[in-house]
Amino acid sequence: MDVNSIAKLSNLTLTDSQQKIFAPQFAETLKYVDLINQLDTSNIVPTSQVTGLINVFHDDVIDNTRLLQAPKINRGYYVK
Amino acid sequence: MLNNSTIVDALAGLRSGKFSAVELTQSCLNQIQKHNPKIHAFLTINEQALTQAKQADLSKPLGGIPIAVKDNFLTMGLPTTASSRVLEGYLPPYESTVTQKLRSSGAIIIGKTNMDAWAHGSSTETSDFGTTLNPWNIDYLPGGSSGGSTAAVAADMCLGAIGSETAGSIRQPASWCGVTGFKPTYGRVSRYGVIAMASSTDSPGPITKTIEDAALLLSVIAGHDPHDATSSPNPIPDFKNLKLKNKNLKIAFPKEYLDVIQPEIKSQILAAVKKLEDLGHTVEETSLIHPKYSIGVYTILQRSEVSSNLSRYDGIRFGHDRSYFAEEAKRRIMLGTYALSSGYYDQYYNKAQKVRTLIINDFNQAFNRYDLIINPSSPSTALKVGATENAAMFGEMQDILVEPSSIAGLTGISLPCGFANGLPIGFGLVGPQFSEELVLQVAHQFQENTDYHLKRPTTNIK
Numbered sequence: 001m002d003v004n005s006i007a008k009l010s011n012l013t014l015t016d017s018q019q020k021i022f023a024p025q026f027a028e029t030l031k032y033v034d035l036i037n038q039l040d041t042s043n044i045v046p047t048s049q050v051t052g053l054i055n056v057f058h059d060d061v062i063d064n065t066r067l068l069q070a071p072k073i074n075r076g077y078y079v080k
Numbered sequence: 081m082l083n084n085s086t087i088v089d090a091l092a093g094l095r096s097g098k099f100s101a102v103e104l105t106q107s108c109l110n111q112i113q114k115h116n117p118k119i120h121a122f123l124t125i126n127e128q129a130l131t132q133a134k135q136a137d138l139s140k141p142l143g144g145i146p147i148a149v150k151d152n153f154l155t156m157g158l159p160t161t162a163s164s165r166v167l168e169g170y171l172p173p174y175e176s177t178v179t180q181k182l183r184s185s186g187a188i189i190i191g192k193t194n195m196d197a198w199a200h201g202s203s204t205e206t207s208d209f210g211t212t213l214n215p216w217n218i219d220y221l222p223g224g225s226s227g228g229s230t231a232a233v234a235a236d237m238c239l240g241a242i243g244s245e246t247a248g249s250i251r252q253p254a255s256w257c258g259v260t261g262f263k264p265t266y267g268r269v270s271r272y273g274v275i276a277m278a279s280s281t282d283s284p285g286p287i288t289k290t291i292e293d294a295a296l297l298l299s300v301i302a303g304h305d306p307h308d309a310t311s312s313p314n315p316i317p318d319f320k321n322l323k324l325k326n327k328n329l330k331i332a333f334p335k336e337y338l339d340v341i342q343p344e345i346k347s348q349i350l351a352a353v354k355k356l357e358d359l360g361h362t363v364e365e366t367s368l369i370h371p372k373y374s375i376g377v378y379t380i381l382q383r384s385e386v387s388s389n390l391s392r393y394d395g396i397r398f399g400h401d402r403s404y405f406a407e408e409a410k411r412r413i414m415l416g417t418y419a420l421s422s423g424y425y426d427q428y429y430n431k432a433q434k435v436r437t438l439i440i441n442d443f444n445q446a447f448n449r450y451d452l453i454i455n456p457s458s459p460s461t462a463l464k465v466g467a468t469e470n471a472a473m474f475g476e477m478q479d480i481l482v483e484p485s486s487i488a489g490l491t492g493i494s495l496p497c498g499f500a501n502g503l504p505i506g507f508g509l510v511g512p513q514f515s516e517e518l519v520l521q522v523a524h525q526f527q528e529n530t531d532y533h534l535k536r537p538t539t540n541i542k
Contacts, residue, residue, distance in 0.1 A: 006418050007410075009417050010387065012410050013403055022410075022411065022414070026411075026472075028472050029379065029415060029472050029473050030415075032379070033376040033432075035372060035373060035375075036377055038373075039369075041431065041434035041435060041438065044437050044438060046433030046434045046436070046437060047433055047437045047440060049310065050266055050440065050488060050489030051310055051312060051489070053267075053312075056310075058306050066174055066175060067173055067174050068172075068173035068174065
């Protein structure tokens with residue numbers, strides 16, 4: 001793994017010591033992760049979520065009742 | 081002392097006028113003042129606690145009861161940091177559904193508890209604000225990531241607490257701290273307003289001194305939430321009904337789990353199994369996919385989801401910038417980014433999701449034959465402070481026993497079953513999705529016939 005390019009993709013800056021220690025740590029982690037390739041998953045459908053729920057919708061209505069009521073507001077938007 | 085009480089007993093005492101909510105809250109605050117400087121379970125104490133206690137409505141389900149809340153639950157008016165410097169001083173503009181429900185049921189949120197930063201760990205040692213210490217022996221860790229909550233309950237600083245579990249973060253620290261920790265089915269309790277770790281497994285849940293208290297807290301916080309699209313529309317049964325109807329359940333004991341358990345706790349785990357048999361249940365050895373594969377699956381899925389969830393912390397709209405992330409957060413974000421990146425997505429993330437299906441199918445097959453599965457929470461008792469240093473995947477390795485059930489979104493419990501070298505051991509049960517009643521009932525039966533959960537470390541807190 002190219003630690004510097006992944007840091008860039010992750011929008012993170014690494015210290016000098018982190019740059020040194022991360023590469024072998026990632027290698028160790030990925031070696032453990034590679035164990036999953038021992039299992040046969042041909043014809044298995046991936047599971048991304050376990051609820052079985054699909055198409056959970058609600059009406060597009062703004063509800064401010066549970067939001068902070070007293071901050072600075074400019075044209076309906078909170079101001080930091 | 082009032083803070084030593086259970087929630088159920090305290091409710092009775094309050095309602096019969098034996099003591100006031102102010103006295104009860106003050107008792108907890110005194111305990112916090114006495115021991116928190118050493119134990120460091122709490123990051124923030126609610127300065128309005130006594131005022132709120134004065135106005136407590138004793139007719140409400142948790143009226144006047146002081147509850148601690150893990151610091152990844154957004155609480156308006158109380159800083160919420162997920163134990164990270166990125167969110168140091170952050171005051172949320174909205175309330176999590178869980179804490180909203182606690183407030184509406186009359187509970188006093190006494191403070192926010194310490195955790196592994198962003199819940200990335202199984203020790204609480206990766207907190208950016210210093211680790212929590214185990215009340216049973218302060219040379220040891222409380223476990224994590226809900227270590228502040230479990231330590232607070234074990235040390236009687238509150239009557240109960242709220243934690244969250246992505247893979248073991250309720251059950252494992254509960255076992256290290258000798259308290260009861262319950263992980264509801266994924267989707268049973270709303271994640272709205274919980275700082276997300278792995279969105280497909282995060283499960284808020286109660287941490288208490290007894291099963292009765294856990295069932296009561298669960299009945300307050302569970303339920304469908306329109307703000308959480310993954311929350312279950314399944315109706316909520318009466319969790320407080322702990323009478324077990326079927327006295328002869330078929331319970332599986334996976335031999336792969338027994339392999340992973342350290343020798344020091346084996347005899348107590350087997351004694352707990354024997355206790356279930358003495359109570360009339362049938363325990364049979366079975367075989368499940370070895371949990372070592374769950375480590376890889378969980379590491380990839382969780383770190384991938386973490387990399388996505390933590391991308392919102394840009395320091396522009398709120399919080400500090402990304403240079404405030406500590407080492408473990410950076411490691412997890414980067415591995416997740418890598419696993420999701422072009423050229424690696426199929427090899428890692430997609431493959432992990434397929435193995436997830438295998439694990440789910442494996443459990444489904446087991447639950448066709450068995451009512452429950454025995455599932456100890458941790459391979460060992462608590463580890464010493466410093467144990468997580470230089471460990472690239474400490475958390476994921478520690479949680480080997482609880483990752484399979486978390487990946488599958490099942491429900492599970494950890495309850496005290498003994499001690500080794502003065503440190504608590506956690507026994508566990510796992511049930512199919514939405515079988516909370518059965519898990520709680522069997523756990524309650526176990527607690528009615530043992531007294532491990534009544535032990536307290538008060539003499540050891542120096």
